[in-house]
Amino acid sequence: SGCMIPNNHWGDWNDSQLLPTIQKLMKGYNRYLRPNFNGPVEIGMSLDIASIDAISEINMDYTATIFLRQRWRDSRLVFPGNESVSVDGRLVSLLWIPDTFIPDSKRSFLHDVTVENRLIRIFSNGTVLYALRITATIACNMDLTKYPMDKQVCTLQLESWGYNIQDVVFYWTRGNDSVKGLDTLRLAQYSVESYYTSVSEAVYETGHYPKLVLHFSLRRNVLFFILETYVPSILLVVLSWVSFWISQSSVPARTCIEKDDVVSACNHLLIGPRIHSAEVSQALIMIQMAKHKTNTQKRRRTGLCL
Structure with missing residues (x-):
């Protein structure tokens, strides 16, 4: 059972009982079908901003490393008890996961040293926590008319690629408190003045899709x-x-x-x-x-x- 690690004391549970339980959950599980066909899947999200490595006025973009956490409930993964179990991130291919993407991203990659930086945690009520570490270069339209006494407002958007609002619903797990790390960032040319989150919809020819937006203001350091x-x-x-x-x-x-x-x-x-x-x-x-x-x-x- 090298793939599963119990997070807390399981009482009478041991590896010989836990592994068959997980295998039973996976039996007949179809990762291509989303959970809860009676309504949309509610997906809560939170972010940790690890760093903003570069802000380019020439390319109108910024590069950030983030920890993205997504949480939803899949009734097919309910098991007895009141604990949770962490699953090896490489087994993410066995589960249904949201098709979240960053629409304004120019380049992005998932960190993979020493393994892909993914985390899967399954709770006994079927709740799934999926976390990953991403670095992305994201577009930011800047107004430089007041340079160098300017202030720029950039965004980080999260959307669903294929599932529309009838299939999935996005929400911030704790409102503005869902975003951590911006308050402690130290940048050479800028300081983070303020930030807030919002919930919106992206409208395309193919339909309406859920969208979450992080807005943050960057004040240039005149000194x-x-x-x-x-x-x-x-x-x-x-x-x-x-x-x-x-x-x-x-x-x-x-x-x-x-x-x-x-x-x-x-x-x-x-x-x-x-x-x-x-x-x-x-x-x-x-x-x-x-x-x-x-x-x-x-x-x-x-x-x-x-």
Whole structure:
């Protein structure tokens, strides 16, 4: 019975009794048929946001790793007792599971180290808990007119691919409390300002489908851009002023400063990573100040002080 692990004390239950019970449940079980044909299957969902790894203004998307938990009741899986049993995630192919998907996802994958990150837990009343760990790159339409003092509102949507609202119903298990992890996220360029959940329907030509939506607001951290954009730019401007301290006859020195300014500006604005721009600009200022001091001392020695 290496596939089944009792979660609590089973009293008189032991492996020799539990395994035949599970095998009996699976006998005649058709995973292609949804449970409860007398009405729609109610599927409760909750999310843990493990991380938001990247937010791209260029591609209008963000990448997040989430733990998605789905819970529903399948009367075909009722067994005696009042406990639950965890089933090896690889046996998910034996059970009916919802066809939930992320409609705005550009790319996504299920983590599989060291095995596929799935969890199946069956309760004695037939309730099934299905959890999985996913990383997805999800579209987010951004309004950058107020950049870098902007706020972006992104969503994470969950829909049923093939089952319409007559077949399944989606709901958040605990409302806004169904989402965990956003409050503790630490992002370099953004902070999570607020979030809330909603229940909706997706309307397509083929019908109406259940949809759950997580809305969250991202406020850009202005201090990050002051340090990484404005401060280096100001330092470059100040650096250009050094040329006014040099004698008009010192053409090579003035040319060197202008060249350094242009190269620094290109590195800062065009080449890419700007994490060391401030340090580079400060170093260039110190070099030019040293040049100016040296030239001034030479002119004083020859009686050509400005």
